[in-house]
Each structure stands twice: as structure tokens, then as C-alpha cells.
């Protein structure tokens with residue numbers, strides 16, 4: 001267990017940490033979140049004594065850490081940072097072995113640790129152990145960064161925005177890996193981020209900080225339901241249940257990458273366009289770009305062989321909606337009618353897009369789970 | 374020109390470079406560790422190098438008399454600058470994130486220096502050593518004036534008796550030595566840099 005008692009830190013005039021009191025239970029995944037400059041990194045670094053508080057005490061398992069030798073303390077706490085900081089002069093194996101070596105583990109034992117850890121993240125020993133950091137991608141490097149922190153089995157691991165510099169895909173994968181590792185190895189992890197997605201995805205408990213103070217400590221679900229103030233609510237953004245702003249109009253659900261053609265086009269041309277786009281109907285425009293109707297491949301097959309243009313085949317039977325029409329009404333037209341889509345028009349009569357069952361489902365999913373990249 | 378001359382020239386240079394490393398690298402480390410002595414160390418090595426080599430040798434000769442020791446110490450003082458400076462700069466410029474992680478993982482200051490910072494700074498330090506060595510080959514010509522021997526005596530004698538062949542062969546030998554030394558060390562240096570610089574395979 002880690003416990004902060006009235007911890008404060010000043011740099012000159014400014015109070016960076018303002019009377020922090022908190023408890024982190026053993027085996028818990030705690031996420032420190034808050035706006036940039038709110039003191040997350042400073043808080044984290046007081047735990048391994050890279051920064052000493054001016055006032056207050058920090059206890060690990062009821063032992064005042066200011067009484068423990070710094071170097072010894074740090075060897076018992078894993079540390080991962082955003083810049084990764086693998087030692088470029090060392091191979092993967094050497095990097096992972098740093099703390100075990102500091103603790104005078106035997107060579108064979110170090111090697112065994114490296115093999116076991118690499119296996120945990122599916123990086124074959126033969127392939128990776130002797131690589132230098134510069135030979136690996138950022139994601140692979142940070143995997144090693146995490147393994148290096150775990151090498152001497154520290155009960156506590158500190159992570160300062162460890163995935164902040166990675167692309168969203170890799171970040172997601174590493175989040176899952178770290179979650180799994182944490183459960184499997186039962187570590188106490190203190191994890192700093194400013195990304196609420198990440199916090200919600202990983203945390204058992206979220207500590208929200210602002211201006212050096214703790215604003216709220218809560219489990220993710222609880223913070224979602226009862227954010228303590230507007231700042232937290234804005235951090236929750238699309239996740240917040242209070243603010244659940246579902247898209248309201250037809251425009252919010254439509255896709256606008258649609259194919260259309262002018263009413264004076266030849267039949268052959270229309271068929272080719274349908275074939276190319278793999279669609280069975282075309283939206284047809286008047287020459288002034290206003291919506292004219294639709295033409296289906298079926299009507300072309302039945303009547304169109306002798307016609308020059310598609311003009312006589314245009315029908316206006318397809319369901320139509322306007323961009324600001326209530327999404328509910330638009331859905332009803334789609335779900336209750338025969339058509340496979342609803343044409344959405346701008347007020348000047350031009351085509352804005354179409355709502356299909358797929359685009360509807362996708363927009364709903366985005367609203368519920370957040371934008372997927 | 375005798376093989377003897379070439380060997381004695383090489384000997385002077387090697388001895389001076391070895392001493393420069395033994396003294397210069399620790400001075401660079403001291404400058405890196407202790408702010409209080411940093412300015413003085415960097416200033417002194419810089420001043421030493423601005424002195425004319427011949428004058429420097431003359432001053433040392435007053436204390437140590439003529440001979441090889443005077444030459445070696447003169448060359449040493451003269452080549453400290455690139456080694457001390459590159460050691461200091463190389464250590465200072467190690468990525469702060471790497472220093473922080475090393476500290477955060479529980480390395481002591483000396484362990485970190487030896488296992489992380491020195492290896493990372495090494496290519497730059499080596500560059501300093503190369504510069505010192507190549508410069509010393511040329512500067513060692515002055516050895517002849519303080520009784521140190523080497524190729525300088527051949528050239529000097531050539532000048533006195535107006536023997537062009539003597540002057541040219543001495544100069545040529547010097548150039549070959551300098552270029553060879555530079556070439557070999559540059560080659561090693563490139564490999565050192567390559568080892569650390571990103572050779573991304575991704």
C-alpha cells in the first residue's frame with residue numbers, strides 16, 4: 001500500500017503539489033489523470049524519490065520512504081517513462097537485466113528472467129534478445145521498457161504516460177498487454193496519463209488532479225456517473241453519461257460519399273457506373289444539381305434497352321428526408337419502408353447524402369463507444 | 374631518414390596521446406560532475422591550446438630540461454582541449470530521459486557514468502582523441518628544438534643544409550603518418566557512431 005499524508009511541493013513561489021492525501025491499495029491499478037502541468041509527474045516522482053516533497057510524508061507498507069535509502073528504494077520500484085529511455089548501448093537482454101544486475105542476481109537467473117518476460121509479450125528470445133533499441137519500432141521499444149521495469153519483480157511499478165508517444169493502434173495493444181500483465185503478476189501500478197480513454201480502459205481507480213490538488217478519487221464507472229466538477233466532465237467528454245449527446249438529425253447519420261449522375265445520361269453509361277461502383281441504384285440529379293429521383297438496375301433491365309437516356313426511368317418513390325429532419329423520423333422511414341436507403345436533401349434541393357442501415361448503426365456505435373479511428 | 378626517426382616520432386605521439394586520455398577524460402568527467410570546477414577546467418585547456426607550441430615547449434624545458442619528457446608533456450597539454458571538451462560535451466548531451474530512467478531504476482551516479490553515460494558519450498570522446506592524435510603528429514615536429522628527436526630533426530637539418538630531398542622525405546613521412554592515423558581512427562569512429570545511431574529496420 002502507498003499512502004500520501006499532507007504532501008506538498010513548491011517550486012519557488014508556485015505550489016505544485018497542494019496537501020495531497022491519498023491511498024493506493026496493493027495490487028490496484030491506479031491512474032493519475034488531469035490537465036497538463038497539474039502535477040501528475042511530480043506526484044509520481046515523489047514515490048521513487050526522484051523528487052522530495054517539502055512537506056508531508058509518503059509511506060509504502062507503513063514505512064516512511066524518506067527513511068529508506070534512495071537507491072535501494074528505487075530498485076524495488078519499476079519505472080517507465082514516455083520517452084522510453086532504453087539504454088542505446090545495451091541490447092534488449094542487457095536492458096532488461098539492468099536492475100537484476102544491480103541487485104547482483106546471477107547470470108543464469110538474469111537470463112531466465114529475460115526469457116520469461118519476453119515470452120509474456122510474445123517476443124521470441126532468439127529474435128529480440130540481442131537487438132539494440134534502435135533496431136526496433138517505438139511500440140516494441142516500450143514493450144521492452146515495461147519488461148525492464150518488471151525484471152526484478154518490484155511490487156510497485158510507476159508509469160508516466162508510457163504510451164503517450166505511440167500511435168493509437170499500438171497504444172491500444174500495449175494497454176491491453178499491460179492490463180493483462182498487471183492482473184497476472186498482481187502489481188501495484190501507478191499510471192499517469194492525460195487521456196481519459198486510457199484511464200477508463202485500464203484503471204481500477206482514477207485520481208483526478210488539477211492545479212496540484214486532488215479533485216476526485218473514484219472507480220471509472222463512478223467517475224463516469226458522478227463527475228465531481230465541470231473539468232472532469234469535460235475530460236470525460238463523449239464518455240460522460242450526463243452529456244450523452246446523441247446525434248439528433250438525419251445529417252448526423254448519413255454518409256455523404258455517394259454516387260449520382262445527371263438525368264440526361266445514356267443508359268449504357270449508367271449501367272457502367274453501377275457496375276463500377278457495385279450499386280444497384282443511382283441517384284439522379286437535374287441539370288441544376290437538384291435531386292431528380294433514382295434509377296434502378298431493375299427498371300433499366302425491364303425497359304431501358306431501347307432508350308437513349310435514363311430520363312424516362314427516373315422515379316421519385318424512394319424515401320426522402322431533409323438534413324435537419326429529426327433522426328427518429330428518418331429512421332422510421334428507413335426501417336418501415338421498402339427502400340434500402342433514405343435520400344437526404346439540403347434545403348436548396350441538392351443531394352446531401354443517404355442514410356443506410358449501415359451508416360445508422362455506425363453513427364450509433366460511435367456515439368456510444370466513442371469515435372473509432 | 375631512418376626508421377629510427379619515424380619510430381621515435383611515433384613513440385612521442387603515442388605516449389602523448391595515451392597521457393592525454395589518462396588525464397583528459399577524467400578532467401572532462403570532473404567538469405561534468407562538478408559545476409564549481411567546470412569553468413576553470415574548460416578555460417585552462419582552451420588557453421593552453423592558444424599558446425604557440427614552440428613557446429609552450431620552451432617554458433616546459435625551463436622546468437624539465439631538454440628531452441623526450443618535455444616533448445611528451447608539451448604535446449599532452451597541447452592536445453587536452455579536444456579530449457576534455459568532447460568528454461564533457463558528450464556526457465552532458467546524453468538524453469536527459471535516459472539519465473532520469475537510470476537514476477529512477479536505482480543506479481548510483483558512478484554506476485550510471487560507467488555503464489550508461491560513458492558508453493553513450495564514447496564515440497564523441499573518440500573523435501576528440503583522434504583530433505588530438507592527428508594534431509600531435511604535426512606538433513611533434515617541434516620536438517627537435519627541445520632535444521626530443523623525431524622527424525622534425527630531419528626536416529630541420531634539411532632546411533639548414535638546403536637539402537630539398539631531406540625536407541621533402543621528412544614532410545612526406547609526416548603526411549603519410551597523419552593521414553594514416555586519421556584514416557584508421559575515422560574508420561573506427563564511423564563504426565562507433567553507427568552502433569548507436571538509429572539504423573531503423575522498420
Ligand SMILES: Nc1ncnc2c1ncn2[C@@H]1O[C@H](COP(=O)(O)OP(=O)(O)O)[C@@H](O)[C@H]1O
Nearest residue numbers: 011012016034035036037038039040041042043
Ligand atoms: N524543476 C521544476 N522547476 C520549476 N517548476 C517545475 C519543475 N518541474 C515541474 N515544474 C512545474 O510544476 C508543474 C507540474 O509539473 P508536472 O508534475 O510535470 O505536471 P504534469 O505531469 O501533470 O503535466 C508544472 O507547472 C511545471 O511547470
Ligand SMILES: [Mg+2]
Nearest residue numbers: 040041042160
Ligand atoms: Mg507529466
